[in-house]
Amino acid sequence: MTEERATAFVRGYERLNREVHKVIVGHDEIVDQVLVGLFAGGHVLLEGVPGLGKTLLVRTLASCLDLTFSRIQFTPDLMPADIIGTNIIVEDVEGRRHFQFERGPIFAHILLADEVNRATPKTQSALLEGMQEGNSTVAGVSHRLPHPFFVLATQNPIEMEGTYPLPEAQLDRFLFKLRVRYPALEELNEIIERTTRREETGVERVMDGGEVVHFRELVREVPIASHVRAFASAVVMATHPQWEGAPDVTRRYLRYGASPRAAQALVLGGKVLALRAGRFNVSIEDLKTIALPALRHRIIMNFEGEAEGVDGDRLISEVLESAEQASREGKEVFLR
Numbered sequence: 001m002t003e004e005r006a007t008a009f010v011r012g013y014e015r016l017n018r019e020v021h022k023v024i025v026g027h028d029e030i031v032d033q034v035l036v037g038l039f040a041g042g043h044v045l046l047e048g049v050p051g052l053g054k055t056l057l058v059r060t061l062a063s064c065l066d067l068t069f070s071r072i073q074f075t076p077d078l079m080p081a082d083i084i085g086t087n088i089i090v091e092d093v094e095g096r097r098h099f100q101f102e103r104g105p106i107f108a109h110i111l112l113a114d115e116v117n118r119a120t121p122k123t124q125s126a127l128l129e130g131m132q133e134g135n136s137t138v139a140g141v142s143h144r145l146p147h148p149f150f151v152l153a154t155q156n157p158i159e160m161e162g163t164y165p166l167p168e169a170q171l172d173r174f175l176f177k178l179r180v181r182y183p184a185l186e187e188l189n190e191i192i193e194r195t196t197r198r199e200e201t202g203v204e205r206v207m208d209g210g211e212v213v214h215f216r217e218l219v220r221e222v223p224i225a226s227h228v229r230a231f232a233s234a235v236v237m238a239t240h241p242q243w244e245g246a247p248d249v250t251r252r253y254l255r256y257g258a259s260p261r262a263a264q265a266l267v268l269g270g271k272v273l274a275l276r277a278g279r280f281n282v283s284i285e286d287l288k289t290i291a292l293p294a295l296r297h298r299i300i301m302n303f304e305g306e307a308e309g310v311d312g313d314r315l316i317s318e319v320l321e322s323a324e325q326a327s328r329e330g331k332e333v334f335l336r
Contacts, residue, residue, distance in 0.1 A: 009215050013039070013276050015206050016064055016137060022201050023060045024053060025194065029215035030178050033293055034061065034152070036276075040268035041216045042175020043131050043151040045116075045166075045297065047224035052180045053191075054154040058112045061152070066208040067109035068146060074119035080126035084136045099136060106130050109146045109209060113153035117163045127151065131173040148212050168300070174266045176293035211263055222271040224282040231284050232266040235291065235323045239299050239316075250316055253305035258298035265294035284324070291320055 013035060020031050034057065037044040046054045062069040072083060085104030091097050097173070105111070105125070116124060129135060129153055135142045151176070156163055171177070183191060194201060237243045239257030241250050250257070269290035270282040295316050305315075 005218055009039075009218055010278055012104065012207055012211060016061075019064045019203050019206050020057070020060050022203050022246065023194075024057055025190045026183050027053065027057065029178065030180055032177055033178050033290075035101035036269050036272045036290065037176050038150055039215050039219055039272050040175060040265075041148070042166060042265065042268065043153070043173060045171070045174040045177045046152065046154045046180055047157060047177060048154075048180030049156060049182075052182065054180055055112065055114055058110075058152045058154070062110045062112070062205060063203050064206055065110065065212065066205045067148070067212070069110045069112070070105035071112040072105050073113060073114050074116050074123070074311075076118060076120060076171065078119045079122050081125055083126040084130070084138060087139055089309060099139075103142065103143070104136075106136055107143070107145060109148055109150065111149070111151045113151060115155060116153040117155040117166055119164065121164055121167055124164070124166060127153075128170055128173060131170075132315070146209075148216065162217065168314060171297045172229075172259050174259055174297060175205075175261075175268070176290075177297035178293055182302055189281065219271045219275055222275050222280060222282060224267060224271065228282050228284055228287065229267065231323065232263050232270070232287055234326070235266065235287070235295075235320060236260070236263045238319045238323050239295065241302075245326070247319060249318045249322075253301060253308075253310045253315060254299055255302035255305075256300040258295050262295055262298045266290060269294055288320055288324075291318055 017031060020035075024031060034044055034046075038061075044273065045047075046057070048054055048063070059069075059071075072078070081104065082194060083104050085102050085108050086098040088102050089097050090100045095314070108255075113127065116127075129137060130145055130149065134145050134149055136145060137143070151174075155166070236258045238246055239250055239254060239262075240246060241254050241257070243257075266287050267282070270286035273286040273289060274280070274282045292313050296312050299312060299316070301310060301312070
C-alpha cells in the first residue's frame, strides 16, 4: 500500500460524505457508518421509526454514486419472484416459444430494501443468497449479481404493528445494524428549512463502481497486528455464555453470542476507520468504535435478559470493558 493510494481513499471518502450531507441533515454518525459499510464490502440495516430520513439517506447515497439503483417496497403480499425475477414464456419471430429469464430489481449495484420487516419471512429469505454469495438462483440456474452489490435495508422497530422480525440467519448477513435516532431541535429546524422551500438541493455523482471496488480492495490491504486481531476475537467470544472467559453479564443475560461474521465485521470496519484516518494499521480503538453496529444484531437475549429489558448496546459496552481490562492484564484466556 502506498501513501498516494491511501490519500486518494481519504479524499474520495470525504468527498462522498460531503455530498451526502448536502441533503441529509445531522445523522453524522449514521452516514459515516453507512460509508464504512460500503467500503468494507458489507450490507447495512437501518432501524428507526418512520419519517427519520432512512429512505432519503439511501436514495441520496445512490445519487452520489455512478451505479445502478433499485428500490423494493416490502409489503405483506410481496413474493420472492418480485425480488429476484422469474422465467417467462416468450415467442420469437418464427412463432417458437421458449423460456426467458426476466430479471428482478435485485439485479442492481445498490438495492434499497425499504421496510424489509413488513414482508413475510419467505420473501425476506429471497435476499439471503444474493447478500451472501452475490448470486441469485432461479429454476436451478445461478445468475451473477452486479459488482459491487450493496444492500441497504430499512425497518421499523419490531414492536410496531404489521411487521415480521427478521430471522437470525438474515440479520447475520448484515455487516452493521444502525439505529437512526430522532433529530435534535436545531437539526429539525434545518430539515424544515430545506424541505419546505421551493428549490431542491441536488447532488453530483462523485464516485463510480470501479472506484468503489478499488477502495474495497485497498481496505483489505490494511494490516492488523496480532494483538488487535486477538482482541476482536476475544470480544466476539465474550458474547458466548458457554465460553470460559465470558464475563458475568454475558452468562446472566445472553442465550447465544455473535457469529464469526461479527469478528469479520469488526476487523473490516476497523480497517476502513484506520484508512480514513490516514493510518496503515488498525487500533483497538477502531474496533471499539465499530463494535455496537457490528454486534447489536448478532446477540440473542435469554429469558432473564428479555424479562428485565436489558439494553443490548449497554451489554455490549460492558463486554468491551471486560475484554479491554483482560487485555491490559494480559490474560491468556483471550488466546485459548
